[in-house]
Amino acid sequence: MKILYYDCFAGISGDMNLGALIDLGVDAEYLKNELSKLNIDGFRLEVNTDQRRGITGTKAEVIIENQENEKHRHLRHVEEIVNNSSLPEQVKRNALKIFDLVAEAEAKVHNISKQQVHFHEVGALDSIADIVGAAICLNYLKVDKVMASSIQLGGGTVKCAHGIMPVPAPATAEIVKNIPVKTGLVNHEATTPTGAAILVATVDEFTDSISFPIQKTAYGIGQRDHEVPNVLRVYLLETANETADVSTETASLLEANIDDMNPEHYDYLLEQLLKAGASDAWLTPIIMKKSRPAVQLSVLSPVKLVSQLKQLIFTHSTSIGLREYSVQKSMLRREERTVQTTLGPVRVKQSFFNGQRVRWKAEAEDCRQLASQHKLSLQAIEEEISKQLEL
Template identity: 35%
Template sequence: MAHLHLDLFSGIAGDMLLSALTDAGAPLDPLREALARLDLPVSVDVEEVSHCGIRALHLVVEAPEEQPARNLPEITALLDRSGIPTRARDRAIAAFRELAVAEAEIHGTTVDKVHFHEVGALDSITDLMGCALALELLGVDTISSRSVPLGSGMVTCEHGRMPIPAPATALLARGMPVANPPVPGELTTPTGATMLKAWVSEWRDQPPGYDTVGTGAGTRRYIDHPNLLRVFLDSHGSHPWKSERISKLETWVDDVPGDVVAHLLSLALSEGALDAAAVPAAMKKGRSGHAITILARPADAERLARLMFRETGTLGIRHGVIERWILPRRQGTVETPWGTVRVKWAMVAPRDERPDPEHDDCAELARRHSVPLSTIRNAAIEAARQD
């Protein structure tokens, strides 16, 4: 289960990522063969360059400057004819679809009617298809990334002179952790943003582990800042879990009855909280109170904070973004002598799954058959281990 981490300290563009993946070991010949099958007037190569004394690879794509605008069905048809592996094709289409959704919102039209201009050009198609193919050749299953520097200043695009981020990039980057730009200019392009949107499943500052580093260079050069993108490849997967950033909301109250606290926790969970808990606390002046904590997706944090203010009357809520680790899991059912029980299996290590029977199912069977709960639970665990 190979994992790839993106270090976007100078932003991301399609050529930078493909250069870095090539430096990490992905060959370019399969991409050249796919382009040849499409009979497209484009060539691709890499050159070794140095940015601020750091060696990197830089992608060189040669394609005609004047090209027709293409829509999503046309690009999908190209990818279908390219002969690249199914997962690579699906990854590329997912990235183009995310961009089409953003462009449709910008232009007030539908996804299939959107015509790509900059990203529909042959060099951008080559970048996106090439990156998707390189990920497949490296065996990448999951992708994480550090926060994204969008850039600053102005950029010229099909809409004219616009402030950075460009309109499509601004929409695609919604919900992503954004970093301050280290240098002026457009650091994250629409092509780069759509790949992040479609392919990145977790955001973290550092890679969880790696055995290979690839470095790709952008075209622009700065005096005292290397315009590079690094990828960290963990070919075998150092751990089974994934990580994600979530919001933590916390308030301590000493004037809220316990039944109101219980109501808040129940309401928060029904409104989309990931978890909610209250712990008894000894507070100032010896008063008894509760430390209330709600975990939520960042997009839900403000809505749940308003719920906490409303239900508790608290004057303040502490908020922070934390990282949590999640084991891969699957769900199913098992049969016991007393009936069917739902089970979750958590992968604690490769080829090592831990079953956890659904309590409500076990409790219902225990009541129905007058059997100890532990007997039902143990039977379900044993059946799950045989699954």
């Protein structure tokens, strides 16, 4: 399994990310050609070799032409630019996910809707290029997993469109909520909102500990030159002896024993946990002290959502304490496709192991609709799907 690991010891910005991924192996000309698919004029990408404190890497800089004519944009303008391009769908989805994170943070800071956000720096051409470029590079590398260290935010103050702000800037602080961060290494903004959003949108796991063989190290060079090298370091890792089609990630397991809660309230609690992003949530009957029947609540959580899910448990249950474990998840590769049967289309989820399909499951609602439409049993519908999958 191929892994991209971000070592953000000195922070991250959009241009540092582009430089690092080009240094790692993304073809610069390919990136430029893909960016041209946005069909907007007024910028060009310059790529050069540079150095910071003896560390050599790649510096990528988006040069804006006729800056006085550059206009601010709202989220819908950015969405139109991306959606109207001929970029691959995966690139579009990742780019818009990053933009949406920034818009959501700005909206919360200014107490307005996402569509009202005036993007300022983030809507400028250089940030559009940085964000869409990040999605293009990730698609080019075709890694199986993205990991990152804690993010160094920096310190001091930063000058932005709204004046002098403390570091991290309010938008950055919103974006990195529930993400491991560090502060104070340098007295400037080490991580920009764009850099933070790229990580939050694309990283599968944040950890400061890696145990995989390093295949390649690369550096993206930043604009500053201080005692701490202003570089973003990235690694290409390769896991040894990984079974094909199996990926792993670290998660958290939250548990609470509850013996004094109205059983009718559990359904709402589980609904809120799953809606907030829990990977799974379930109840197990147990016997507590003095032979009292009780329920053990278990919640499997992505690491970045632990604080949010704890809050929901304490808000919507009677628990006054819980246990937390770090667990390792192993997951089969999954794909979803639409199967065209003689009765109509059905969405089917498939899982694979060692290159072979080992499981499939049809979307229950699709099956119910076809069964009702054709006056057939659900079993008959599933048999028809099975025939099509065997073709």
